[in-house]
Amino acid sequence: MRRTLLAVVVAVVASVTVPLVGPGGAGAHTESDLVAVPAGSEATVTLKPTHGCAGSPTVKVRIRAEVPGATAGPVDGWTATATPDGEGRTVLEWTGGSLPADATGAFPVHFTAPDAPGELLLFPAIQTCANGEDYAWIQGDPNGEYPAPRLLILPADARPAATFDDVPPDAPGRDQLVAIVDVDNPGATTPPETTTDQPPTTEAGESTATTAASAAAATGDDGDSVLLYVIIGLLAAALIGSLVGLSMVRRGRAIERQHGEGPRDPLA
Numbered sequence: 446m447r448r449t450l451l452a453v454v455v456a457v458v459a460s461v462t463v464p465l466v467g468p469g470g471a472g473a474h475t476e477s478d479l480v481a482v483p484a485g486s487e488a489t490v491t492l493k494p495t496h497g498c499a500g501s502p503t504v505k506v507r508i509r510a511e512v513p514g515a516t517a518g519p520v521d522g523w524t525a526t527a528t529p530d531g532e533g534r535t536v537l538e539w540t541g542g543s544l545p546a547d548a549t550g551a552f553p554v555h556f557t558a559p560d561a562p563g564e565l566l567l568f569p570a571i572q573t574c575a576n577g578e579d580y581a582w583i584q585g586d587p588n589g590e591y592p593a594p595r596l597l598i599l600p601a602d603a604r605p606a607a608t609f610d611d612v613p614p615d616a617p618g619r620d621q622l623v624a625i626v627d628v629d630n631p632g633a634t635t636p637p638e639t640t641t642d643q644p645p646t647t648e649a650g651e652s653t654a655t656t657a658a659s660a661a662a663a664t665g666d667d668g669d670s671v672l673l674y675v676i677i678g679l680l681a682a683a684l685i686g687s688l689v690g691l692s693m694v695r696r697g698r699a700i701e702r703q704h705g706e707g708p709r710d711p712l713a
Contacts, residue, residue, distance in 0.1 A: 480622055481597035481606040482577075485559045489518070490568055490594065491553040492582075497546030498574035505573040506552045508537045511566045513632070520555030523646040543575070548599050562600040563617030565631040585626040598619060 482488045490510075508517075515535035517525035527535050537554050543548040554596070555570065569583040572594070597618055597661045598699050599606065605611040612619050619659035 457558070461675035472550065478696045479596070479605050479607055480609060481599045481603075481616070482558050483599050483603050484558055484562050486558045486601075486605075487555070488558050488594065488596075489555050490516075490553050492568070492570050492574050492594065493552070494544060494580075496549075496674055497544065498572075498576060498580065500546050500578035501574040501578065502543045502545050503550060503572055504540070504542070504575050506539045506550075506570065507573075508554055508568055508570040510535045510537060510554050510568060512556045512559055515554055518555055520550070520552060530608050546574075558598055560601070561598055562603075564598045565618055565621040565626065566596045567593045567626070567628055567631050568596065569628055583628055585628045585631075587623055587625075595622065595626075595631070596709065608652045612692050638694035 489506075492506065492508060494503050495508065500672045503710040509530070511534050513529060513533050513535060515527060515537060517537040517539060520539055520542065526538050526540075528538070530536050535556075539552050547585055559566075567585075569581075571582070572580040574580075580591065582591050582593050584590065585590060587595065597606075597612065597616070599616055601614065604618065609619075609622050612622065613696075642696070
C-alpha cells in the first residue's frame with residue numbers, strides 16, 4: 446500500500462466542495478474530488494496533510510502551482526505567501542504555524558485554470574515537520590509512493606470531472622491523468638521501460654555481435670587480398686605478352702634480312 450499523507454481537494458468556484466480526507470496513519474492516500482476542470486474557470490486546490498512525521502507536527506508546507514498568479518489561501522495561525530518563480534509558475538508557502546501530528550490541515554491554492562485544453566497541471570508539494578523530516582509529494586508516477594497531485598484542463602464548455610471515468614474519452618490530454626510524467630515538464634510522458642536481451646559473451650568477454658563484426662572485417666580483408674592477387678596476375682600476364690610479342694617481331698625482322706628484303710620503312 447502506498448504511504449501518502451495528503452488529501453487533495455480540487456473545487457471549481459460556485460460548485461460544492463466536498464473535502465475527501467484519507468484515513469489517518471501511513472495508510473492515507475492522495476485523493477481529489479475533481480481530476481479535471483474547464484479552461485478559464487476559477488479553481489482551488491486544497492492540500493490536506495492528514496498527519497505529521499512520526500508524531501512530529503507539521504510546521505511548513507510548500508506547493509508549486511504550474512500557473513502564474515496563484516494565491517495561497519489564508520490558514521489560521523499561519524503566514525501565507527505566494528512568490529513567482531520567474532518561469533510562469535507560483536510557489537505557495539505557509540509558515541509560522543504548527544499542525545498537530547494527529548490533526549488534518551487544509552492549505553488552499555486559488556488560481557485561474559489556463560485557457561489550454563489538454564494541459565496537465567501538477568502541484569508538487571513538500572510538508573516539513575518540526576523534527577526536520579520532510580514528505581515530498583513530487584513523483585511523476587501517479588501510482589508512486591508520493592505522487593504529485595495533478596489536474597487536467599478541459600475545454601471551456603466541458604463539465605468538471607470527479608473521476609478519470611468522468612473525463613470524456615475524446616478529451617485532449619486525458620491519458621496524462623494516468624501516465625508517468627516529468628514533474629518539471631508534465632507534457633512529456635515517460636514510456637514504460639523495455640528490456641533488451643544482451644548478446645551472450647565469449648570466454649574472452651567479447652559479445653557475439655563483436656565476434657560477428659570481427660568476422661565480417663576479416664572477410665573484407667580476404668576480399669582485398671584476392672583483388673590484389675588478381676591485379677598482380679593481370680600485370681604479369683600483360684608483361685609476358687609484351688615480351689612474347691617483342692620476341693616475335695625481332696624474329697620476323699631476322700627472317701626478312703635472310704631473304705634480302707632490306708629494312709622496313711620506319712614511317713610505314
